Amino acid sequence: MKKEDEILKKCGTGNPFIVPEGYFETFTTRIMDSLPEKKMSPITKIKPTMIIWHRRRLSWLYMAAAFFGLVVTFSFVYKKDNRHILSAQEQQAKVNVQQQLSDQDIEMMVDNSHMDDYTLYQYLSDAK
Amino acid sequence: MKKSAYNEEEVLSMLQQEETQRQAFEKIVNKYSEQLYWQVRRMVNSHDDANDLMQNVFIKAWLNIDNFRGESRISTWLYRIASNECITFINKKKNEQNISLSDPDAEIAREIEGDAYFNGKSAEGLLQRALSTLPEKQRIVFTLKYFKEMKYETMSKILDTSVGALKASYHIAVKKIATFVEEDI
Numbered sequence: 204m205k206k207e208d209e210i211l212k213k214c215g216t217g218n219p220f221i222v223p224e225g226y227f228e229t230f231t232t233r234i235m236d237s238l239p240e241k242k243m244s245p246i247t248k249i250k251p252t253m254i255i256w257h258r259r260r261l262s263w264l265y266m267a268a269a270f271f272g273l274v275v276t277f278s279f280v281y282k283k284d285n286r287h288i289l290s291a292q293e294q295q296a297k298v299n300v301q302q303q304l305s306d307q308d309i310e311m312m313v314d315n316s317h318m319d320d321y322t323l324y325q326y327l328s329d330a331k
Numbered sequence: 332m333k334k335s336a337y338n339e340e341e342v343l344s345m346l347q348q349e350e351t352q353r354q355a356f357e358k359i360v361n362k363y364s365e366q367l368y369w370q371v372r373r374m375v376n377s378h379d380d381a382n383d384l385m386q387n388v389f390i391k392a393w394l395n396i397d398n399f400r401g402e403s404r405i406s407t408w409l410y411r412i413a414s415n416e417c418i419t420f421i422n423k424k425k426n427e428q429n430i431s432l433s434d435p436d437a438e439i440a441r442e443i444e445g446d447a448y449f450n451g452k453s454a455e456g457l458l459q460r461a462l463s464t465l466p467e468k469q470r471i472v473f474t475l476k477y478f479k480e481m482k483y484e485t486m487s488k489i490l491d492t493s494v495g496a497l498k499a500s501y502h503i504a505v506k507k508i509a510t511f512v513e514e515d516i
Contacts, residue, residue, distance in 0.1 A: 204502070206509040207477070213512055214458035216478055219450045220372055227368075231361045234389045238356075243349040243397055 337362045343401050356396060359405055360389055366479075367413050373474045374417040376443040376463060384420055388413045403488055410489045414471050421467045461511035465504055472497055473504040 337358055345355035367388065372381040391412055399408060443449055443463060450456050462470055471490065475481040483494045490497070 204505060206505045209509055210458065210477075210505065210512060214454045217453070217455040218369070219453050219455035219459050220369075220378070220446075221448045221450070222368075222378060223448070227365050230364050230368075230385075231357060234360050234364070234386065235353075235357050237386060238353075238390060238393050241394065243352060 339405060342405070346396060346399070352396070356393055359392075359409075363406055363409055364389075367409060370410070370474060370479070371413055371417055373459065373462065373478070374467070374470055375420060376449070376459070377446055378448045380420065384413070384416050388416050391416070407485060407488050410475075411491075414489060417471070418467050457512060457515055458508070461508040461515075464511060465507060468492075469500050469504040469507075472500045473508070476501050 342355045342358050345351040345358075364385065368381060368385055371384050371388070372378065375381055375384065388409065392409060399405070443460065449459070462473060465473060468490070472486065475486050475489070476483075483497045486492075486497050487494050492500075
């Protein structure tokens, strides 16, 4: 990139900043002293839920309703998964195209597009 | 504190045990504090602000260390926290100071020239002044690429932005900085 080389030549990569004397030597100690005490998060154990079956009162009607509910849920989840897979494939294709673009392609797009910087950035980043 | 040997796998394993967790975190601070500091400093210019932000970054990392799953490198995770902290800080400062949009460059130049720990007369100082005029995300991308030569793929994980957008962002930043530098010389 020509412009980048110009900047490197004129300004280099040196550091115009300094820090107070001994700043980094005592940094870790200062940070560690300022950390709050903390206990490790315990592993959350999921307690099995007590399910009370009223066996005697469970009629065929209930069983049929439960079966119907399962069928509806399954068909909904299946359709949703398919849509998700398609969307993931499209996303992957987009990522592949973006990664294949060379720096020169990007430069040409930026220089020749009639979009302002922000719009182009939004387009390329999916408005993240 | 003297830099000791750092082994990421060993540190990750130590983080899992309560009795060694603090010691592991100390290794992380020791390993990454300096490079993170310079990244933050280039973003916010002032040493005092950079120092406060570094403290926030490590406290946040410490409080959330149990949620770190090791899916990315520790450095990527820390850079992500630091970048978010910087963006939040810069936006907050902009709102507080209500910087005049008519001449933001002069305001930024005055601010960094006033820092006792900044050599504004050098060529590097000129580059830093140019860098300070960029929007915060372009500033992060430029700093990571130009000074650290970080790969776009790694940057993508830190900033949660596509590689294409990062390339475009870097290119725009380079053009703006080149123009600033040319005008100043």
